[in-house]
Amino acid sequence: VQLQASGGGLVQAGGSLRLSCAVSGRTFSGYTTGWFRQTPGKEREFVATIFRGTRTYYADSVKGRFTISRDSAKNTLYLQMNSLKSEDTAVYYCAAGRGTILSTTRDVGGYDSWGQGTLVTVSS
Numbered sequence: 001v002q003l004q005a006s007g008g009g010l011v012q013a014g015g016s017l018r019l020s021c022a023v024s025g026r027t028f029s030g031y032t033t034g035w036f037r038q039t040p041g042k043e044r045e046f047v048a049t050i051f052r053g054t055r056t057y058y059a060d061s062v063k064g065r066f067t068i069s070r071d072s073a074k075n076t077l078y079l080q081m082n083s084l085k086s087e088d089t090a091v092y093y094c095a096a097g098r099g100t101i102l103s104t105t106r107d108v109g110g111y112d113s114w115g116q117g118t119l120v121t122v123s124s
Contacts, residue, residue: 001025001113003077005094008118015084015122021077021094021115029053032100033070033077036108037090037120044093046106048079057105062088086124091117 007019019035034049048058048068056068067080077094095111097104104110 001028001031001096003094003096003113003115005092005115005118008092008120010121010123011084013084013086013122013124016080016082017084017120019079019081019092019094019118019120021079023075023077023096027072028070028075028077028096029072030098032097032105032110034095034097034105034111035068035077035079035092036095037088037092038117039090044108046108047092049105050077051100051102051105059106081120084120084122086122089120089122091119093117 002024004022011017032051035047036044037047038044046059050056065083070077094115096113097111100110
């Protein structure tokens with residue numbers, strides 16, 4: 001599958017953004033699809049995921065503020081981000097895994113396809 005992330009931008013602290021990830025190549029039914037983020041000099045970190053289209057999981061740092069969802073008809077993954085903080089500033093990547101197992105949903109290695117990243121900047 002191929003993934004194309006979009007929706008990043010500059011927003012003030014406390015504001016909202018919605019990221020989108022268009023998936024092409026095949027339907028993502030049955031795939032685990034998630035979002036990760038990365039800042040310079042740091043490893044890519046888990047943000048949220050939908051495990052095989054059913055269960056959702058979130059990093060503690062975004063729980064209650066971010067919501068992951070997907071539209072199977074549009075083959076698109078979303079990340080609604082509310083109450084944004086300066087520490088949410090990062091490049092956000094969408095990812096898909098065909099054979100992701102539950103124990104690897106929060107690991108970069110649990111996914112085999114990645115989007116190009118979209119930059120989110122939160123000003124304080």
